[in-house]
Structure formats: C-alpha cells, structure tokens
Amino acid sequence: MGCCFSASIKSENPSRKVVNITHDSKQQDGLTGGSNKVSQLKIFKYDELKTATRHFRPHNMVGEGASGRVFKGWLDEQTLAPAKPGTGIIVAVKKFNQEGFEGHKELMAQINHHPNIVKLIGYCLEDDHRFLVSEFLTTGSLENHLFLRTSYDEPLSWSNRMKIALGTAKVLAFLHSDEVNVIYRDLKASHILLDSNFNAKLSDFSLARGGPSGDESHVSTRVMGTFGFAAPEYIATGHLTKKCDVYSFGVVLLEILSGKRALDRNRPAGEQNLVEWAKPYLLSKRRIFKVMDARIAGQYLASEAMKVAKIAIQCLSVQPQFRPTMADVVRALEQVQDSSDTGSSSRSSGSVPEQR
Incomplete structure (x- = not known):
C-alpha cells in the first residue's frame, strides 16, 4: 500500500522536540x-x-x-x-x-x-x-507522575514503577505479535496513561504503523516520533522495525529508573541526554545509584535495580539485532517482579550502596 508523509520539527517543551506529522488522506498505515x-x-x-x-x-x-x-x-x-x-x-x-x-x-x-x-x-x-x-483516566500520565513533582503528594513507588513498566512491555509485545503486527512508533511517558490502580494504558496510536510482512525486514518511512526516544538506525535510514519500539521502551525504562527526562536542556551539559549520560553507570553495582531516582531510595534491592538496568541496556543497544524482543522483556520484568515479591522483607535495610 502506497503512502505519503510530510514532517516538520517543532518544540514540545523547552527540553524536547517532536516531529509534527501530516498524513496523506488516503494513507491508512497498513x-x-x-x-x-x-x-x-x-x-x-x-x-x-x-x-x-x-x-x-x-x-x-x-x-x-x-x-x-x-x-x-x-x-x-x-x-x-x-x-x-x-x-x-x-x-x-x-x-x-x-x-x-x-x-x-x-x-x-x-x-x-x-x-x-x-x-x-x-x-x-x-x-x-x-x-x-x-x-478518561483521572490518574494522569506516567509523565505527570515522574516529572511534574508538584502535582502529586508522593513520587511513584518502586513497585508501581515496575508495574507500569511491565504493563507497557506487555502491550508492546501484544502489538508486535504476528496476529496484530503493529509498530507503535512513538512510545514516551506522556502516551502511557494510568488508571486508579497504576495499571499502564497505552494511548495515542496516531503514528502506529503496520509492521513488515512476508520477506520484508522493515517498513520504509520518513522519520517520525519524538527526539530522544527514536532508535538511531531509524533516524539514520527511515527503516522502521519492531526493534525501534524496543529502543524507545529502553528510554522510557531509563526515565522510570531515574525520574529524569530523556532530554533536558536544564541539566548540566554532559547530562542533558539521559541515555548517553546514564549508560556508563547502568552496569556498575557501585555506580548505579547515580542513575536511580533518589526519591525512592530504600524501596528496592540493589540486585533488583541491576536487573532492570540490564534490561534497559539491552533495549538501548545501538545494533537492533542485539536488542531483545518485547516478549523477552516481559519475561525478564516478570522475573524482577517475582524476586521483588519474595524479597520485600529485605528492603527495610536499604537498597543501593552508599555513595563513595
């Protein structure tokens, strides 16, 4: 099915840019x-x-x-x-x-x-x-709860963050299944809404696209979505695959861990791009505390944080073939949730190493 798009870049807020899309009226994205x-x-x-x-x-x-x-x-x-x-x-x-x-x-x-x-x-x-x-979900979006700190009495707890991450991974795995075969293309915290029990609800499918079929390895499009979340190979080539969603999920997972936006010009020069800044710390048990949101210190074990950080690192692989599938991510996050349930009694003594 043929398609035609035009794209222009605009600022969404001082720390982010989005690509504003105009679809051809006959295009139905497959x-x-x-x-x-x-x-x-x-x-x-x-x-x-x-x-x-x-x-x-x-x-x-x-x-x-x-x-x-x-x-x-x-x-x-x-x-x-x-x-x-x-x-x-x-x-x-x-x-x-x-x-x-x-x-x-x-x-x-x-x-x-x-x-x-x-x-x-x-x-x-x-x-x-x-x-x-x-x-209409009155609890608001993940973005509201992570970043608009004056709007809510308490920051999102570790358990709710993991619940939201798992729910988001599950819906992406569903979209990527052979039966549905859809690439979401614009995953970010503002598109993840929350119900009263903090269950994640994916919204705004306006940029969703049918995935490749038959012998095709990708779908060719103009680059669309939100800067900071789009996979590097998609930005470079316009080749859209399900692994592009996996990369975006890795960015959102990093936001969930850190409580920081993917892009923020208000941070120091070397920290404005969250992925570039955080990657060196994510696989170090001694230094991961630099990335973790200080507001939830003591709510999780260091081993749990390391497991989730490992998932994020894998999703953020520069080479898409090294990224897991979303079904793999679901299984990994379910294991973290299981270990969290069995190890909850250990949290009272703290979760991450002291800063040295």
Whole structure:
C-alpha cells in the first residue's frame, strides 16, 4: 500500500522536540480489517460531542498532539448520551485533524480488548468532523507522575514503577505479535496513561504503523516520533522495525529508573541526554545509584535495580539485532517482579550502596 508523509520539527517543551506529522488522506498505515469491530462502537453525532464537552471549551482541553486535540467530556454511563459536567462518566474526546483518522479508528477497534490499551468507546464521522471517544483516566500520565513533582503528594513507588513498566512491555509485545503486527512508533511517558490502580494504558496510536510482512525486514518511512526516544538506525535510514519500539521502551525504562527526562536542556551539559549520560553507570553495582531516582531510595534491592538496568541496556543497544524482543522483556520484568515479591522483607535495610 502506497503512502505519503510530510514532517516538520517543532518544540514540545523547552527540553524536547517532536516531529509534527501530516498524513496523506488516503494513507491508512497498513491498518485495515477492523470493520466488524468498528461496527460495535457507539456512533456519536457531532452535536452530542459538542454538548458533552461544553462546546469544546479551552479549559476542557486536556492534551494536544500531532494528530489533534483531546477534550474532556461527560456522558451518561448507561445511554452514553451527553451529561452535565460532574455527572455520569468522564470521557476523552479526541478531535482529529483531517488526515489519518480512518486508519486510527480501524486500529483502535482491532486492539480495543487489551487491558493495557485505553478503551475506545465510539467515534464521530460527520461531514468534516472526525472524533474518537475513549475512557478518561483521572490518574494522569506516567509523565505527570515522574516529572511534574508538584502535582502529586508522593513520587511513584518502586513497585508501581515496575508495574507500569511491565504493563507497557506487555502491550508492546501484544502489538508486535504476528496476529496484530503493529509498530507503535512513538512510545514516551506522556502516551502511557494510568488508571486508579497504576495499571499502564497505552494511548495515542496516531503514528502506529503496520509492521513488515512476508520477506520484508522493515517498513520504509520518513522519520517520525519524538527526539530522544527514536532508535538511531531509524533516524539514520527511515527503516522502521519492531526493534525501534524496543529502543524507545529502553528510554522510557531509563526515565522510570531515574525520574529524569530523556532530554533536558536544564541539566548540566554532559547530562542533558539521559541515555548517553546514564549508560556508563547502568552496569556498575557501585555506580548505579547515580542513575536511580533518589526519591525512592530504600524501596528496592540493589540486585533488583541491576536487573532492570540490564534490561534497559539491552533495549538501548545501538545494533537492533542485539536488542531483545518485547516478549523477552516481559519475561525478564516478570522475573524482577517475582524476586521483588519474595524479597520485600529485605528492603527495610536499604537498597543501593552508599555513595563513595
């Protein structure tokens, strides 16, 4: 299937840049075949969504990305009719730019059953209006909890960080399976939402792409995604593979361990790129404390931190063939979780060596 993209670079915040994507209106990223599941979704009228979001008022906007804006809305829990703010259920209403909607809708319908994916409720396709309606997670995103420290009473605990990492790995392994064969392409902390029990829910599939099929080793595209998370070979060649998602997961895992952003111009010159700065410390039991988030010291064993750091290092291999599959990552993180459960009584005495 042919495709056409154009890309431009813009600043997302002072410490990060993103690639802003415009999709060809006929491009569906190879994601097709979800018509039966699409038919099971609620079809909303534009006026219903306008009422649910109070006319898309600016103070109800909760996010904005390359593919469109997201608004908070309220629906009756039983009928899914518009409800008054503060009543019924809260939903996220994503208003799409004109391009890329159909492929996104089909993909979301296909994968809607996975517990680690934000649940799609319905859609609107009326005149020029393109909307997807999904569950709204009031706990916020992983980005909020890791980096916006004034918004929450306590930093994410070690156990919740590992729970989020495992949930994210599981959904990527699901996407990479032969049955689904999808490359997410834009994994980052802001796209990992959290429910009230800190279960990870992957959101915003606007850059997701069907993976290579048959004898193909990769999908050729223009480079898209967020700087700091994209795999080096993808940036260099535009060749997209599932191992590109693995690299991005390694970056997110490093953010989870450190509580630091992947790119941050406010840090000292040698520390602005988290991957480059942290790599020398990750395999040293004596020096790994330099990377670990000091706010959760004492919540884990040094051996646990080393196991997770080893997973991150493998995912961040410059050569994609040396990176594990996401199924391998899931198994490794499950082993860490098992050892954490059995060794919880040892944590009261501290987790990492003292700084020397």
